[in-house]
Amino acid sequence: MEKTGSRSISAFLKDRFAPEWKLLSETESYLIHTPDGPAYESQFKEWRARLHNMKTGDTELVTLRSEIVALRKQLRLEGYDLSLGLQQLVVRGFRNDDSVAEGFQRVVLCFCGPHVYFQTGSANHIALAEELVDTLTKRKLMNRPEMHYLWYKRTPKGLYLSGSATETASDFRRMEGRAEANPMKLLSSLKNLG
Incomplete structure (x- = not known):
């Protein structure tokens, strides 16, 4: 996390x-x-x-x-x-398990108030979310959680995020809205995602 x-x-x-x-x-x-x-x-x-x-x-x-x-x-x-001034955040579309072949990996994001936490790994998105929620609960960091089940890929030009089968279309639109509202702040929050 x-x-x-x-x-x-x-x-x-x-x-x-x-x-x-x-x-x-x-x-x-x-x-x-x-x-x-x-x-x-x-x-x-x-x-x-x-x-x-x-x-x-x-x-x-x-x-x-x-x-x-x-x-x-x-x-x-x-x-x-x-230091991320030349990088971009791209939030677009949905992907499935085949995206692993394209270099994408699973990530679960949890927005808790002003903070963003994430969990990555090879387990499915539900298992990653359970792990993240457990950690945040133990650390008493759960504050109005908003979860997102995504695929990500880090390149020298930036960070690409796509929805997974677990992410609903309405939740993904909310994620796109967050990214559009302040892409650099979200990109800064996810700097260590790589």
Whole structure:
């Protein structure tokens, strides 16, 4: 079972030593795929203008960097993983057991309030769900659970999710809605699914 929101010191170190342009570009490419993206357009435009200014001194660069890093820290606290900026989340269609030959694997997702937990394995979806529910119940993490029985495939370009025979069409539409509402947050939650 995995939980969302894992943070490591490597993210801090990456922000600390990355060039300003790289931090800005990565942050912008990530945020444009979130519902909050349009709210930051003017901020990104201002930061790009400040970086383009040839008279920008060291003090200004330090200030600019700290503003970008502060935004990145805020986004991480909200559950986003900015290292996934070039990845996509694709939620489409239904698959059957034949999809194993295409590289897909079984996963059961459980949305519990703001958290997303998952269980993978070679057992069928019902057995995986029972295992996940048992673990979440023992850890007292069951909070308005919403279960999804899916197939997944991780590629360098992103994460592909499809419904299984156990997933109802209405539940899958709800899953698609979650993915459309904030694909990057869901992708961040499933970073360790691989």
